[in-house]
Amino acid sequence: FLVLVHTITMPSSKTYDYLVLLIVALCAYLLATVGTQPHSKSSSSSSSSDGGASSHDLVLGPRTDKATGIAFAATQDFSTGKAMSLVGVGTRKKAILNIYSLGVYVAKPLVKQFSSGHCDAIINSKHPKAVQLTFAMGIGPEKIAEAISGLKDVDPSVRQEFHDMLLQGLGGKMLKGESMSFEWKGLDSISVTARGKKIGTMKNKDLAKGVLSL
Secondary structure, rough: HHHHHHHOOOOHHHHHHHHHHHHHHHHHHHHHHHHHHHOOOOOOOOOOOOOOOOOOOOOOOOEEOOOOEEEEEEEEEEEOOEEEEHHHHHHHEOOOOOEEEEEEOOHHHHHHHHHOOHHHHHHHHOOOEEEEEEEEEOOOOHHHHHHOOOOOOOOOHHHHHHHHHHHHHOOOEEOOOOEEEEEOOOOOOEEEEOOOEEEEEEHHHHHHHHOOOO
């Protein structure tokens, strides 16, 4: 605030002094107010997720990512399963930019496990699951392929094959509002769809688990 004040040409030193005192008083008031505000029990512990429920009160239904305004349907069909249920949404950020919103969909047998907070059980489950990415800004295929395929615990040749599949399958820039999805069936199969068209499927347990754990 004070730096901003110094950039303003004041009509007199007296006016300047009054303005400085006013700003100091305002800052003191804000600090006192923030310090006395109660913490909301319902507030989210992470800014990257939105619209989700706690591990004991999961409510199914459509949700909207508040950070981007992107909406996700309550249920959706994927190549790995029909009428899969939305159990959470989140935002992928880089610095101050919202890159994409994601919706996590699981088969009905997994809904109860998700509501109980058993994330490991879901990752290791053979039941179908899917993550839909809807972009909040345009992103080139190279950046998407590099970000998704950069997995440490996966054989380099498998990573490269997955990278090439994404790069060739996407074809061009993902535009704002366009979607792609990653779909799992079993423990070793991952399929990718972009703009409603299937890019391909790879079978590798480490790859399937690695992408799901991102």
